Amino acid sequence: MSTPSSRHWGLEQIVAELRASREELHRTRHPRGIRELPSREAIVGIVNGLRAAMFPTHYGAPDLTDETVDYYVGHTLETTLRLLCEQVRRALRFLPEHAQTSELELVERAFEITRALGTELPRIRALLVSDIQAAFAGDPAAQHITEILLCYPGVLAVMHHRLAHALHRLGVPLLARFINEIAHSATGIDIHPGAQIGASFFIDHGTGVVIGETAVIGERVRLYQAVTLGAKSFPSGSDGALVKGHARHPIVEDDVVIYAGATILGRVTIGRGAVIGGNVWLTHSVAPGASISQGNVREGGRNDEPETGKRGRK
Incomplete structure (x- = not known):
């Protein structure tokens, strides 16, 4: 009896038919060929880093003090924005207007977008605080703000949306959609990054x-x-x-x-x-x-x- 390792799988034929499907019959690839894709793992880390920078005592290091919190926020932002810049660069390549953009110009554009998002973080945090306060005021079961930040899926989804919407407005729709779909998978709440949502927004229960x-x-x-x-x-x-x-x-x-x-x-x-x-x-x-x-x-x-x-x- 032959062992599995000695059997012939017909790989040459399978590989050839898959190539024909990719390149001719059922093409899904970007028209300008293979491109680096944004990394879901990296984007999850970026969102976690931005959350930690905005709410360090809830999402940051457990041993922060008044003396160390600003250093932690600065270090976290430096690391996170560098990661974000690379993901923005990859996402920009999928926009038709950047099909012919040189790599140097694309890197510069990614830096400008990432820097602009960084400057918006205080405004985004202010909106999120209004959302958290709305959740506390609107839910009689809420005991304190920490419970809302750590446990409420509606707040988690809106936090992702506030970041995604900012990137959507800055011209990176693919990355924005990535961020919202990560929250969608985690919470069952589906908010398109293009949706415009005012302050003090609360989704109760949420699914x-x-x-x-x-x-x-x-x-x-x-x-x-x-x-x-x-x-x-x-x-x-x-x-x-x-x-x-x-x-x-x-x-x-x-x-x-x-x-x-x-x-x-x-x-x-x-x-x-x-x-x-x-x-x-x-x-x-x-x-x-x-x-x-x-x-x-x-x-x-x-x-x-x-x-x-x-x-x-x-």
């Missing part, structure tokens, strides 16, 4: 939340699990391909609460202070201050007569 690319969310908005802010339709061009980038997701104004399982689709506006009840399906705008439940959704029309009633709390 199953979906926020689309062109969604605009105001300040002091609270979502519960399984909420979808999605697109109603996907228009295509004359060639049949989907039209990219047009505004197709909801606008949610300030002080809105959206309860578990609600689905809001299309470029509709949820007015300031509105409350959207659980499992509601909405494809039309809602007036400011309205309270919408399954029983009072009017299919296809605008709710211009706000319902009265107290806003529910957990």
Whole structure:
């Protein structure tokens, strides 16, 4: 009886057919050939480093003191931004506008983007603190800020999103998407890095939340699990391909609460202070201050007569 090592696997034929699939029949490679890909492992480390720099006593070294914390933050940022710069360089190569950019120019552009992100970290931290405070104020089960920072998946997802959105605006969409998908895998919360989200944002429980690319969310908005802010339709061009980038997701104004399982689709506006009840399906705008439940959704029309009633709390 022949041993496995002595059998012929037909590797020559398999390798040849895989090459034909890659190069001719089912090509997925970048049109300019093999490119260095961003590293998921490196990006996880970068996000962890940026979190540690912004919140060193929660995500940093366990033995920090008032005398050592600034040194730790500086050292962590130096290491992390160097790693980020390399990942930005790799990601930029996949943009059509950089297909012909020289390697020297690409390195310089990556440095400029990374430096710009570094300067935004204090602003991002301020936004995150507002999100953490919103979580503490909005969840009666929360005991203290440390619990929120270490345990709440909604805060983890929003932390990734704040960083990813900054990179998205700086012109590195591939890297931004990488960061959000890392959080998506860890939390079940799917936020596209293009979504614009105001201060004091809180996702309670979180699993199953979906926020689309062109969604605009105001300040002091609270979502519960399984909420979808999605697109109603996907228009295509004359060639049949989907039209990219047009505004197709909801606008949610300030002080809105959206309860578990609600689905809001299309470029509709949820007015300031509105409350959207659980499992509601909405494809039309809602007036400011309205309270919408399954029983009072009017299919296809605008709710211009706000319902009265107290806003529910957990």
